[in-house]
Amino acid sequence: MKTGSPESDSVVRDRLMGLDVAECERARVRRDRRYDGRFFSGVRTTRIYCRPVCPVKPALGRNVSFFPTAAAAEVAGFRPCLRCRPETAPFSPAWLGSRTTVDRAMRLIRNGALDREGVERLAERLGIGTRHLDRLFQRHVGASPLQVARTMRVQRAKRLLDETSLPMAEVAERAGFASLRRFNAVFAEVYGRPPSQVRGRG
Numbered sequence: 001m002k003t004g005s006p007e008s009d010s011v012v013r014d015r016l017m018g019l020d021v022a023e024c025e026r027a028r029v030r031r032d033r034r035y036d037g038r039f040f041s042g043v044r045t046t047r048i049y050c051r052p053v054c055p056v057k058p059a060l061g062r063n064v065s066f067f068p069t070a071a072a073a074e075v076a077g078f079r080p081c082l083r084c085r086p087e088t089a090p091f092s093p094a095w096l097g098s099r100t101t102v103d104r105a106m107r108l109i110r111n112g113a114l115d116r117e118g119v120e121r122l123a124e125r126l127g128i129g130t131r132h133l134d135r136l137f138q139r140h141v142g143a144s145p146l147q148v149a150r151t152m153r154v155q156r157a158k159r160l161l162d163e164t165s166l167p168m169a170e171v172a173e174r175a176g177f178a179s180l181r182r183f184n185a186v187f188a189e190v191y192g193r194p195p196s197q198v199r200g201r202g
């Protein structure tokens with residue numbers, strides 16, 4: 001999170017990438033289902049991030065940071081919670097304004113656009129330049145398009161691990177990874193453990 005003038009500091013404090021921080025905090029402590037998918041909360045003491053509906057006892061507010069997307073939480077150094085499983089949150093983020101460029105971009109990435117082609121092609125499809133696309137993402141999503149694609153790939157893999165008994169190589173391929181080796185490396189970075197250790201927990 002960049003901070004500059006005192007003015008932008010207060011904007012950062014009250015409205016974080018489109019999120020109203022006080023509203024998020026109320027939703028978090030009440031475990032308000034209506035907010036599921038609209039933001040994620042990271043606990044700075046454990047470095048774990050959660051959905052608002054997490055069954056674990058809510059952490060103290062002073063230790064919590066809010067993020068508009070799972071990718072933003074991961075970029076900030078948080079790991080997905082194994083209890084509330086952020087990868088299963090509904091796709092209903094706070095930036096949602098049905099026809100906005102960011103929304104279209106997120107949907108394309110979710111459908112694998114950046115698993116098959118690069119950011120240039122994605123920007124082209126959206127009718128904007130890559131720098132503009134990057135700026136939009138930093139502002140509204142809290143992560144670059146490539147970081148979002150990476151999070152979504154890991155999320156797909158995690159769902160496959162929990163819901164199927166497919167061999168690892170097939171999980172990697174279906175999730176959109178270029179290789180099993182790449183899948184193992186990225187998954188371990190995000191979860192802090194290899195995919196084989198996560199399988200079957202749920």
Ligand SMILES: [Zn+2]
Pocket residue numbers: 049050051054055056081082083084085
């Ligand atoms: Zn959780």
